[in-house]
Amino acid sequence: MSYLRIENMEIAFRTPKGNFVAVKDINLEIEKGQIVSIIGHSGCGKSTIMNAIAGMTFPTHGKVTVNGKDVKGPGPDRGIVFQNYSLLPWLTVYQNIYQAVDAALKGLSRDEKHELVEKNLQMVNLWEHREKYPNQISGGMKQRVAIARAFAIDPDVLLLDEPFGALDALTKASLHIELLKLWNLTQRSKTIVMVTHDIEEAIFLSDRIVVMNNGPASTIREIEEVHLSRPRNKKDTVNQPEYLAIRERLLGLLMDKVSIDEKDFYKEEAAA
């Protein structure tokens, strides 16, 4: 029995134009401690699947189970890092994490909560910036706060919804490393599900990559296994033959026409 299971899931939304099926026939099993990426073009229902695991949207058919229990709503066993950081702008970095910890972990004492916040802020190297407000820090730092917030409630599953989409390439690369470090610090016990449209990011981080078909009513097209050894690092990993082979396959799956047809050029020229 897998740790995270999605069985025969279909999610449809009611719109003024009628029923809109976002995803259907989704079957996915994820083992504990795995990192899985869901990749696909915009509007292929990646985030919809993510929201179903988070418990923010509900399947119209089928079900999602985490650790043998049906997902009935959001819970502290699943931490979410949102697409656009989603920090509360009127709270300091510290308070943003503290309020989440305070809400999610009701059993802890005040001191234990403060300790947790400090530990997690130290982990992402933002302890010195704890009194700053979100608008006073950079995009990369905001995303680290969001990651620290998700880690602070010590969830078994970490859901990342295009977490690095808005960042520049260098910040992105260093945050990849940071994410893997955090994952190692927790003995690789956390299951991570990540939505992305970045092929390199998906290969570098994941154990498995779920490739989606285009919507509407998109389905899983293929699941790619990534057997690159860990720990991975940017310089060596990206030059391994297996990395390049997977990259090639994913490019082929996601872009039916990888090359530009030269004939079009000559045709236009002839017409002119």
Add this chain to the structure above:
Amino acid sequence: MKRTITLTSSIQTEVAPKVAADNRILPALTRFAANLTGLVYSLFGFMLLIAFWYFISRITEGGLPTPLSTFVVFWELVKDPFYDYGPNDKGIALQLGSSLSRVFLGFLLGSLFAIPVGLLMGANAFCRKVFYPVVQILKPVSPLAWFPIGLVAFESASMATIFIIFITSLWPTLINTSFGVASIPNDHKNVAKAFGFSKWKYLTKVLLPFSLPHIITGLRLSIGVAWLVIVAGEMLSGGMGIGFFVWDSWNALSLEKVISAILIIGLVGLLLDRGFSFLEKKFTYSI
């Protein structure tokens, strides 16, 4: 090599404090210059107004008092603002005080009603659908139309004045509050959902902080309306207050006093607005 490093660092330590000092003085200077030019512009505007006023008073041959004669009367009024020679002859500060206390009482009651109802309408689609049409019908009603109802309900002109301030000043706060609450971004709501915020935590950490700037903008508009309404209200109710003073001066055929009162009403209105825009800035978070 080593020497060059020490050299540059020593230069830096020498230069750095100077730069820091400049950084503190320069913005202060530019701010002062900006304020000064602003003042010059507004003085120019007032000079144009006074010139126009003088021109009109010349054309009407005394129908409109000249700026100078008005200023003499204005000075008489503000020189001794606190005198009290019986019910029909009180200093301008006492009149103003009485108006302001009515305005604040009506405004306070209006806000106490408008903020909770606005929060409810913003947060709950059912309440919004039920009450919004009512709000739209009652909002555009002239304050004076409410006066008879106030008189019947409270049997006192003074209470009726407070009532019309209450009922006309609550709408901007109500509408702004409900708009603020209704426009909380999904991102913020999702955070609350994902981390399991309690109702109380959602109210105090998401809903109120987000809506506060909107609420204060509403309050600012409301106090402006209240100040507009008080003059009209006191003209009807009589007895005391700046509105009564205007009406009384008109009956005594002193246009100088009327114009002085207009100036004072304008100034107080400006101060009220500035006070609330200060609060607005204070409670606005930047994104």
